[in-house]
Amino acid sequence: MTRPRAASERFVAQLPTRTRSRVTVIHSPLLEIRHLPVQVVTTAVQGLIFTSANAVNAAVSIGVTRDLPAYCVGPATTGAANGAGWQAQMVGGTAEELVASLLKIRPESPLLHLRGEHSRGDVAERLTELGVTTLEQPVYQQHLLPLTDEASEVAAGNVPVVAPIFSPRTARQFADVWPGSAPLWLAAISQATAEPLRSLGYDCLRVVTKPTPTKMRKAVKKLVKHAMRVEGEPGAD
Numbered sequence: 001m002t003r004p005r006a007a008s009e010r011f012v013a014q015l016p017t018r019t020r021s022r023v024t025v026i027h028s029p030l031l032e033i034r035h036l037p038v039q040v041v042t043t044a045v046q047g048l049i050f051t052s053a054n055a056v057n058a059a060v061s062i063g064v065t066r067d068l069p070a071y072c073v074g075p076a077t078t079g080a081a082n083g084a085g086w087q088a089q090m091v092g093g094t095a096e097e098l099v100a101s102l103l104k105i106r107p108e109s110p111l112l113h114l115r116g117e118h119s120r121g122d123v124a125e126r127l128t129e130l131g132v133t134t135l136e137q138p139v140y141q142q143h144l145l146p147l148t149d150e151a152s153e154v155a156a157g158n159v160p161v162v163a164p165i166f167s168p169r170t171a172r173q174f175a176d177v178w179p180g181s182a183p184l185w186l187a188a189i190s191q192a193t194a195e196p197l198r199s200l201g202y203d204c205l206r207v208v209t210k211p212t213p214t215k216m217r218k219a220v221k222k223l224v225k226h227a228m229r230v231e232g233e234p235g236a237d
Helices: 005-013 017-021 053-061 074-084 095-105 123-129 149-155 168-177 191-199 213-230
Strands: 031-035 047-050 069-072 087-090 111-116 134-144 161-165 184-188 204-207
Touching (some): 017 213, 047 053, 053 074, 069 074, 161 168, 161 213, 168 191, 184 191, 204 213
Parallel strands (some): 047 069, 047 111, 184 204
């Protein structure tokens, strides 16, 4: 698992019991989330945009006001924002869908997109160009990490490795640090995430049809089953 530890543990806990029983889970986060010591001014802002739960957590840590509506990408981010006290609504499963939805809703603006230092989608720029004035401010950074010693040891072996990859930046880091000879079975949450992985020597690369945790869990379930069948593991059918 290459996500930050808490997110990885949530993902693994929601895998089917049979899938979990067939694997040894190794946590090797490739990104470390660090909240930025910034001040967020919301005096004239009419609403917030969150495209990740990491941004929600960072906003909580620096005391961003909860009295604004929050427009969110995906159920996990929306749930985190609601749980933290915002009146949050999900307006898409991707940044593309969020932009399209906000252009239809036309909420009062300006909006403020709280995001990581590295962010895809140009949400604020595109919304502003199309008439929904949107500011943006980084509130956390994603610090790159190497593989752990345990992950490196497994990568150099011959046991199949199933790795779900959840962002293009994580994919680029994975491609840079993967040293391995182990059979590699990959699940990518999007085509943009899959691209950096294509340089690797993998047995299978599956790109999910919709960028959701549910689709990723289904992909991991299938990869585990297929990897065991190919490797001749008992009980693979």
